[in-house]
Amino acid sequence: MANTTFNGPVRSEKGFIGVTKSATTGAFTDNITISSTGSIATNSTLTARRPIITTWEASGAITAALTIAQSGSIVNIHGTLNNVINLPASSEANTGAYFDFVVTTAVGAGTTTTVAIPAATGSTFLGQTQLAAGTAANPVITNSGDTFTFVNSTGIGGRCRIECVTDDGTKQIWVATSASTPVATIG
Numbered sequence: 180m181a182n183t184t185f186n187g188p189v190r191s192e193k194g195f196i197g198v199t200k201s202a203t204t205g206a207f208t209d210n211i212t213i214s215s216t217g218s219i220a221t222n223s224t225l226t227a228r229r230p231i232i233t234t235w236e237a238s239g240a241i242t243a244a245l246t247i248a249q250s251g252s253i254v255n256i257h258g259t260l261n262n263v264i265n266l267p268a269s270s271e272a273n274t275g276a277y278f279d280f281v282v283t284t285a286v287g288a289g290t291t292t293t294v295a296i297p298a299a300t301g302s303t304f305l306g307q308t309q310l311a312a313g314t315a316a317n318p319v320i321t322n323s324g325d326t327f328t329f330v331n332s333t334g335i336g337g338r339c340r341i342e343c344v345t346d347d348g349t350k351q352i353w354v355a356t357s358a359s360t361p362v363a364t365i366g
Contacts, residue, residue: 191215229253235262235292236283244268244297250276258286258333264294266341269302269351277342282359286333294341294355296325301350304341306365311337311358324366327355334360 197211212220230252235241240260245252247267256262264280267273286292296302302325309318311334329337337359345352357363 231255235264245278247272247276250278252278254278254280255283256280256286256292256329257284258282258290258292258329259284260287261290262292264292266294266296266343266351266353268297269346269348271346271348273343273346273351275343277340280329280339280341282329282333282335282337285335286329286331286337288332290331292329292333294327294339296351296353302352304353304355304365305344306355306357308355308363308365309358310362311360319362321365326366327357328364328366329359330361330364332361333363337363339363 192215194215195211195213196209198207198209200207214220230249232245232249232252232254234243234254236255236257238257238259240262242263242265244265245254245267247270254264256264266278267276280294282292296304303322304324304327305322306324306327307318307320327339327341329339337357339355339357339359341353341355343351343353355363355365
């Protein structure tokens with residue numbers, strides 16, 4: 180059967196089966212089965228996964244920029260040398276973009292990893308940084324600065340989600356929410 184385009188909902192009384200046809204044998208393999216009641220068969224494989232960016236997981240210092248196309252990615256960080264991660268350049272398309280940063284190798288005693296908003300007048304982080312030690316810790320809330328920093332000696336597992344809440348093409352506001360030991364900074 181040829182490809183078919185529908186304008187409106189596709190309805191089936193007996194469910195749906197997504198298949199792949201072998202170019203060699205012509206045999207069909209079921210990829211996903213959705214019953215008429217809406218349940219997904221246990222033999223179905225859902226492959227929606229978040230991309231992992233390993234640019235800053237190298238053992239050398241890296242200065243590079245993320246792109247809007249990478250929104251939703253997990254960014255792994257190898258912290259033994261000074262890393263600089265630049266967020267996407269100012270564009271209205273950035274609003275709603277987000278990135279999750281994870282320290283996979285501890286930040287060295289004399290190094291930092293920074294996430295910077297590209298130079299734009301009035302751009303800032305609205306941040307909540309929290310100590311992730313085993314004792315009670317109050318979060319630090321700040322709204323000044325365009326650089327988020329995993330400070331020296333940040334341990335493995337330090338993390339931060341950074342989301343763009345507004346970008347008018349000239350000024351960006353990103354929200355940073357982090358937990359790490361020691362506490363990350365915004366400045």
